[in-house]
Amino acid sequence: MKKMGAQFLIVIVFLALASSFAFASDPSPLQDFCVAVDDPKDALFVNGKFCKNPMLATAEDFFRKGLDIAGNTSNKVGSNVTQVNVAQIPGLNTLGVSLVRIDYAPYGLNPPHTHPRATEILTVLEGTLYVGFVTSNSDTGNRLITKVLNKGDVFVFPIGLIHFQFNTGHSNAVAIAGLSSQNPGVITIANSVFGSNPPISDDVLTKAFQVEKDVVDYLQAQFWVNN
Known part of the structure; x- marks a missing residue:
């Protein structure tokens, strides 16, 4: 039982550390990309933002000169x-x-x-x-x-x-x-x-x-x- 308890504690510590690292930067994307749009019409809601329909994305969405x-x-x-x-x-x-x-x-x-x-x-x-x-x-x-x-x-x-x-x-x-x-x-x-x-x-x-x-x-x- 003591061994199992120690292993359980190690798992909990590992998960806690993993959680802290996960919040150290922006959330991982849930799809290939999510082009931000101000108007939610015809948009998808992903990761807390309204996003352009991926089928409507163009090169200009990823470009700046x-x-x-x-x-x-x-x-x-x-x-x-x-x-x-x-x-x-x-x-x-x-x-x-x-x-x-x-x-x-x-x-x-x-x-x-x-x-x-x-x-x-x-x-x-x-x-x-x-x-x-x-x-x-x-x-x-x-x-x-x-x-x-x-x-x-x-x-x-x-x-x-x-x-x-x-x-x-x-x-x-x-x-x-x-x-x-x-x-x-x-x-x-x-x-x-x-x-x-x-x-x-x-x-x-x-x-x-x-x-x-x-x-x-x-x-x-x-x-x-x-x-």
Whole structure:
């Protein structure tokens, strides 16, 4: 009986771990593809989305051009992110992947941010980038892990962790990144904390950041770039 009990416990632990991994990324598709449509007329309902009838799908549902065009980096942070997710390619629905092109002006920054639903893998196409992410509070005590990347280098940012990229060169830089979600989401830290609508209370922010109220008021008055 003790042996059976131990085996049962192992099975339960295994199933619990399997369940946790299953929720670590987008749900698995239940058919070959599920082209998202806004109008439910003549559509199927699969994986929580209205989908075009597969017999009506065309190549255009899985296609987007223009990723060779540089984004406009004339903003305060000097970077631009061109997204290619389910909003741009409906055929990505349920497939669990997306893509971005990131352009950086000289000394341009993709500010500290997180993707709540995706791990990111970034490849530098041109230039030199200083990149990094911060580990979580409890696991390893907010360790900063950084690397200088050159053309052809690849770096991974784990799901949910705060990360950034900074162009350290005198010329433009370009990177392509893949993300493990059709809609990874993005939370830019400064925008969320100091640019929320309505603003977070001064009492909260002064205590959280251990600064005076006038510092918080100054930061909240800035125009935060929605990159």
